[in-house]
Amino acid sequence: MGESVLISVIFLFQNMKKLIFFELYLYAMTTSDLYYTLALLKVEGVGDIVAKKLIHHCGSAEQVFSAKKKQLFAIDGVGEMLYRNLQNTYVFDLAKSELDFIENQNIDFSFYQEEHYPERLKHCIDGPVVLFQSGAINLQRQKLISIVGTRQVTSYGADFCRKLIEDLAPLNPVIVSGFAYGVDIIAHQSAIDCGLQTVGVLAHGLNQIYPKIHKRYIAKMEQNGGFLTEFWSSSSPERENFIKRNRIVAGMSEATIVIESAEKGGSLITANIANDYNRDVFAVPGRSSDKYSQGCNNLIKTQRAHLLTSAADVVYMLNWELEEKAVKPIQKQLFISLDAEEQKIYDFLQKNGKELLDSIAFECEFPIFKISSLLLNMELKGVIRPLPGKLFEAI
Template sequence: MTTSDLYYTLALLKVEGVGDIVAKKLINHCGSAERVFKAKKSNLLAIDGVGEMLFKNLQNSSVFDMAQSELRFIERENIDFAFYQETHYPEKLRHCIDSPTVLFQSGNIDLQNRKLISIVGTRQITSYGADFTRKLIEDLTPLNPVVVSGFAYGVDIVAHHTAIDCGLQTIGVLAHGLNQIYPKMHKKYIGKMEQNGGFMTEFWSSSSPERENFIRRNRIVAGMAEATIVIESAEKGGSLITANIANDYNRDVFAVPGRSSDRYSQGCNNLIKTQRAHLLTSAADIIYMLNWELEEKNRKPVQKQLFVSLEPEEQKVYDFLQKNGKELLDIIALECEQPIFKISSLLLNMELKGVIRPLPGKLFEAV
């Protein structure tokens, strides 16, 4: 996307009555934002949803002054940007009808051929939630996922911190422009975030962290990832909105269960109870449901170890696979007389120990 393309796109987004859905419809029809402004009235009125009032609003030249002002900020601060038609725009987000036309970003973000998960939850995270978040990300580290969250207090910042500690890329999706950070207390984390991923936002430098912006932000968090994971949530909360959006986008949603008496488990328990989320007890559940496999570059060379310590249940699974060769997870669970969730956890532990490996089609074999 050239500077000129960005200029006209910014101007289009400031036209009254033009949101992301209409903007993309106009650009797709005309070929570019510049051509939208130069299109004949008859051509524009032929587009479904475009009427006389919108055509009149397109004649308002003040939108170009606003676009020029924002463009100066982008160039001065060396802000990166991704247009929805470009390859470096988040692939899954591109297919969401209301996704941002342009995303602004800072840091070292690389989403090409990467697994993305969004981790959300309460700002009032408990020790249980924090421990679960850390263990989950640590166990997923061999699969090298990108961890997406909202850079808020609680679950968000624990997820970002843990991803950085594990050497993973992490992205904070902001509800305001890149000229500020909210909450201000998190300014001290900017450097590490940008070294290990960075920030994304659809908001201009003139935008402040207003309430409605967080809801708009949540659709990006949900839309760009393969799955949204809710760690802890009260009966009502922003993370439940993100989970609902993820469901609307036909994404997998996971929720961590808790005691019925725990305030910050009520939202997760309700998601599971109403079948709007998979029950999440360990990283193995995500690996199984998303059918993830270790990337070749992260797969350790296969080498049998003479003295690997296996638990009795792991030894039973290993002996079965050695005897029978490649087998489906369901068959392993049946023959080893264990529930699937337990077998999934055992298989993940054994994979990390280097004694079994996953194969396409949810097959596993002994090394």
């Protein structure tokens, strides 16, 4: 391992009469480690999952290349073909070329077992083995949320995105997105305007920017966060790279928020990946006739996303309860005027707190079929929210 330092801490506790072990690995990756890791990642048949398996069993990327055939064949999934591919020395030429670029451009990097690697991404089996970064990114002990959506964002979506970030600003979250047209760049700009750290996850190497028109935002991005990518300088922004990029956006964040999306789109792929990673997903509802609300409405309808009407929904669902007071006074600015029936329900919930649907109907003297419709309208207006067990409360 050269100068690498491995600290292995075993946490042992009993849960439901079962012993569960957690291992925390803290590496300080050296240039030599990076060289061999880059070479390993260029071996045909080795992706992030296989690379992690090999490193885990052999101890390091360097030791993978020096491992005996018998040792490698003892690893599940390693056969004759992969063993032969590991003997091809051309991967070291590719690794040397990329390492020269990294050193000449002063590119920062983080290994998946290092402390400063995004914490939640460590728990994603297909998370990148190595991430490259530029700027002043600090993700330690931070709230991270991803905001994604259509590139053809409407004025409604743009305004909602800006207001959402403005209202969340007192909680100082890191705003993650893909630096693309539309919702992505609005999210990054809004974060910078609010003094928040923001991270753009790229689908190509750090030697270029796509789309090119966004070069004008590079300086401010790097002053207020920066860029992350798993791709080498030889990578171009190809379609499959954007899909791979989406798993980083979803995996590194506590929650993914979809502002607007058509029935199909990249932001829905990100939302599905976030669900697969057991992350919270939020979607902004819209009219059924609106093209760029169909994707969000479908996420909500199929229970793959929480309905999002205000920043308070994010605070509540992510259990940021201790700091909710910082958001609530701001949220009142979002309230829309209520009709007499809605006002009656709102006043009742304000006075009594969390109440069952049946109790609201009885106390406010509305039939069930009508109370359900009124509550839905009020939820869409952002003045109440549903809770488990058919409970409702005022925001």
